[in-house]
Amino acid sequence: MPGISREEVAHLARLARLELKDEELEHFAGQLGDIIGAVASVSDVADEDVPPTSHPLPLTNVMRPDTVRPGLTAEQALSGAPAQEQQRFKVPQILGED
């Protein structure tokens, strides 16, 4: 099983929105490699004709009627907001598409 490189860890951290410090990159590279090495044997069954289980119980069709339920007031919704303005969540500049 190949280990996990520092660059891969950096990539994962970017995807997971973690601003890892340099020493963490190193540290996690080793540990993630060890863990992956320890669990990789699950792939022995990758080709086997076994259906995957995503839910422990075989439930289907759980739906609710289309009727309004009371939710939160705007005040409650915003009660945990680190910053707010005009009854909206205030967030730093979004670097996105224009």
Place this chain on the structure above:
Amino acid sequence: MTVIDLVSYEDALADYDPVMGLEVHVELGTKTKMFCGCATELGADANSQTCPTCLGLPGALPVVNAVGVESAIRIGLALNCDIAEWCRFARKNYFYPDMPKNFQTSQYDEPIAFDGYLDVQLEDGEIFRVEIERAHMEEDTGKSTHIGGATGRIHGASHSLLDYNRAGIPLIEIVTKPIQGAGERAPEVAKAYVAELRELIKALGVSDARMEMGQMRCDVNLSLRPKGVEKFGTRSETKNVNSLRSVERAARFEIQRHAAVLGSGGEIIQETRHFHEDDGSTTSGRVKEEAEDYRYFPEPDLVPVAPSREWVEELRAGLPELPRVRRNRLREEWGISQHEMQSVLNAGAVGLIVATTDAGAPADQARKWWMGELARRANEEGTDLADLPITPEQVARLCALVAEGSLNDKLARQTIEGVLAGEGTPDEVVEKRGLKVVSDEGALGTAVDEAIAGNPDIADKIRGGKVQAAGALVGAVMKATRGQADAARVRELILEKLGVEG
């Protein structure tokens, strides 16, 4: 921004064959959101229609809206799709501030509807079959307002404000298979497809599908391949093209742009592009350097949806007549040409005319008023025909008044004016404005006598057999009665009094 010298549309099509993919998101008109019981009313106060689930609070869980599923199945059936016997929701993982959980609950490799088609009719009546890849259920995001930049744009903003009222509203995403073989008509096909889909969605009653309100949004994916080549070219993805006209323009622009890039030996990069309403151009958005990795996996908080075949058949049996079929039926019933029908469709008048005939008016009369005076007024005021403050019932009443001779066309137009001005129903307007045709034979007879006496030479001509000259006397009578006389009856009286056969 680099300026591109576009290749003319004709030149582009001479060398290349366009391939399109259209992705349309439809916001369902359910009372509640897809995964929680929050209301979906438009125009509510910011963040007043949220709950732990659609705000993504720790611990909150989703539960599927049954009407959301039902609508998805009905859309799938109307698009001639297969309906999955068993399918799941998946999580599409990516961070974005308008998405409270930082994953979108969507469907991935198990859409509820797949493998269908929609026949669209082009302006000349030609039918083009657009194949449908899939229709799947997902949820909308919140809305951001960008502060501190120019004209509310994200670029240059100092911060943004988020309202999550829209977050979680059900969306159905409908994706076509690659549309090939449309050639130069590709932009027209794109527009016709979106128009047809919109009609279909409205006919199903699952959404108002108002593009200007964002209830229906279209992404246009387009690529060119040199004529005779099988392999698709690299595509661009033009996002949020939100009117029928824009869909056509975006496709057209991208064909010309791709041709220009390819023709000059350049390469198309796979990227998202933004459409600009003002000049119909597109500009580069985010370049997809690395393929997006959404890390899809089955949503563990929701259980599979397994619509029973009985339910699916029940829904199929309850589908309304498809818009294209209905249009063709109406066209025949109304006895009008393909072209005339297209005008009715473009004017958004089909439903209004049908409602007017349902209220008792003959189809030709209903069409005459909606496509004539009313269309003109709507056009003047820049509103949709349907938004004019007059109902199909009122138009039907107007037709009846004309038919019984109480109004002539001129008076009918004045009546419409009154109704539109809020003066009341047609009958009230007629009453208040005193618009009734003068049908009192005595009063009319006096007016005719006066007209004959005042125009002796014309009267003589008529007596001498020049019946066409009666028009001048009719005009004089109409003038004298300020247009309130029944012109046909006036003509009869004139000829009668002058002893001439009409």
Place this chain on the structure above:
Amino acid sequence: MADLIKLTAAETAAKIASGELTAVEVTEAHLARIESVDEKVNAFLHVDREGALAQARAVDEKRERGEELGPLAGVPLALKDIFTTEGVPTTVGSKILEGWIPPYDATLTKKLKEADVVILGKTNMDEFAMGSSTENSAYGPTGNPWDLTRIPGGSGGGSAAALAAYEAPLAIGTDTGGSIRQPAAMTATVGVKPTYGAVSRYGMVAFSSSLDQGGPCARTVLDAALLHAVIAGHDELDSTSVDQPVPDVVGAAREGQVRGLRVGVVKEFRGEGFQDGVMQRFDESVELLREQGAEIVELSCPSFEKAVSAYYLIAPSECSSNLARFDALRYGLRVGDDGTHSAEEVTALSREEGFGPEVKRRVMLGTYALSSGYYDAYYGSAQKVRTLIARDFEKSFEQVDVIVSPTAPTTAFPIGERADDPVAMYLSDLCTIPANLAGNAAMSIPCGLAPEDGLPVGLQIVAPAMADDRLYRVGAAVEAAFEARWGHPLLEEAPSL
């Protein structure tokens, strides 16, 4: 007073109902106990003195008015800090939620309140329930009341320690890979992971949605059953909630009977990694079951060997997605919002500072396991292993009524011993994980002290899904037999704090 905190929940409830005790004095006694010992134990992250006393007063008033009281009315409870509590801080043991006051109650919280249970406060846990030792809490480790230098197990170490330290007679835990059962084993208390879906997850901060299950923790099997009956049941806010009647767990606990029962012993749960003293106590338990009239059947479940591996792919995958919502935009810690950082940067800085190393490790592991190139090999394969494990259980339950094993391969280890060796730490959940993967019901009860270190050993009982009552029937029988042998509950042998 000292006796009052040692009463069982059933006894306490009976005394309150009869008027022999008031809920307020019971609550005050426990608050006083917390005051005196919790500085050492660190079982609680937040004590809701006012709220608890108000709830207790309400119970007393209700009784005075002659209204009917629920079976656990007035009994104090320690709630794992993973369930939302309206108006009361909920941190999930993480700095990222420090100071967050939820605007809503979890379904379980609601049910406890409706049953007039007195919620004393919120208990310590491994951050986001990720861990087997409660060392991963952002608010410091919890000590094991048997030996404060040792771990109380995890992730629900706070709840288990609160029971073992007599700070509360009842507690709530959550079990994703053993987080209720393993701490129960480490502290000589009782912990039950109900059938997946038996207890609503609404308002329980998600770690791994397809595995997480809330459940009762207590010092006796009957107390656990009484609490189970209060918190279980269908919830329309949780799509994965089971819409079936709750099995009669209280009746089963009162019955306590194993005669004629077929009990399976999985041969794979033995050998390398299993402490001798643990196996010795386990073998005695099996012997005791036989003496009580159970038939012992040896089983082989070969796929269990891959359970830990599958778990350490599924749980991190789901958590990488579940924890994405902690982005510093709507609630929780925000770092770097000084006008120089974008939203994306603020999210990354906040998560970096707000999450501890184990959470980061699992989030990255899950991100890796779900990425397009690796999905099939890791996440996909793990889900297949899950099917195989469920099949092994299915086959086994054709032959037996319950399966027993040690709850954990070792007794409580010293704080810090495995802190930076995740792979070694993960093996602590070897025996508990299969039940989570398959959705079965499982319980841990004390079965003695390991001779080599004098620390508690747990016996795990596993039953098929929706047969939670079997756990209580067997658990109560074993508990009674052991207590008869020892002459007292095992916990009484714990050193006093």
